[in-house]
Amino acid sequence: MHLDHAVAHTHRYTHSAEPLRADGTRRALRIGLGGPVGSGKTATVAALCRALRTDLSMAVVTNDIYTREDAEFLLREAVLPPERITAVETGACPHTAIRDDISANLEAVEELEEAFREHAPLDLILVESGGDNLTATFSRGLVDAQIFVIDVAGGDDIPRKGGPGVTTADLLIVNKTDLAPHVGSDLGRMARDAAEQRGELPVAFQSLRGPEGVAPVADWVRARIAAWTVR
């Protein structure tokens, strides 16, 4: 057994997610995206990949309820080469795989990091949760920051209802704002309720069909990357 192998294994089997590896190199920033079914998580991931892939070395881990649907959507859309997309199977419990027992996701993240370490070290890994309820949040052992995605068509009372996702996520995206007039959602009310629940934490109102598209969220991710690389 070579010494360098032993070091790599020691790293692998520690649970810690320190920014710097034992050899002094920096691991990728890990951002989780969670939120209810149909709120636009996968579409946001796809748009982020298109916006950021020329500047950053990226990869995506999906946690599908039925295993590979979201990963296959990303592959079909060709937002990243297939070797940069990994699907984790969650046994009908996506929130367990991102919070209570993160081992399969950690493996997926580490395998991606390892695969690109020599030639194009990853700057960013997006971990997308399968659609789940308002209480689903990511473990801090798995991601460095998390985005919670809700949409206006799911009801404009969701920010008021709160819950760990809405209240504590590092960024709340209120998606599909272009639909607001059609479903009778009051964006002003959603903004006020979100501010009340979240205090200083940011909220992004997003329409992927509008002129800005994912740009504000992509800027937020870029700022997180910048902060991460000076840590």
Add this chain to the structure above:
Amino acid sequence: MSLAALLVLADGRFPAGGHAHSGGAEAACKAGRIHDAATLEDFCRGRLHTAGLTAAALAAAAALGLDPAVLDAAADARTPSPALRTAARRLGRQLLRAAWATWRDPGLERLAAAFPRGAHQPVVLGVTARAAGLGPLDAAHVAAYESVGGPATATVRLLGLDPFEASGVLARLAPELDAVAARAAEAGRRALLDGPEALPAASSPLLEIAAEVHAGWPVRLFAS
């Protein structure tokens, strides 16, 4: 031994990746072989006395300090299905991560260095039991319990089976679980003297075949 350490290791909430695996229950539910509490009990009894016994003996032998490399090869020989070997190694790797983070034992570190792609889960379980100050019978109990606890939990999710009925199934199997664990621990002790040939090789052909078919499904809820 510490009874509390045994509870920590056997707890379904121990974060070692098992929640994403059904132990063959998803394939059996789809095929109609499991459709209620009685058929779940039949399935679990079959799994306990085949894959469960074999896993429990491997775990007991590992807890006694038999060479994990020898035991891993013995586990391979007792697992004809490539899909199940892959699943067992993945679960072994995930258990090793959780175990190392929990107990920080040099035996676990050596195992990680020797098996970068993961050793069979029951082998890792035995080494983990040893690290936690547990004995071969404890390790066998955990392996035997996991062999039926996983399918029971998965069936609750797959069929909407009444969770009280699923707990009843496990409770009714308890005396058989004890007997299987005792037999497995004894086989582990014999293997210490006579080598891995002394370990049981009670595989279940239908579990192995169904696992291969399940691995090819385009849409499924569980990884195995």
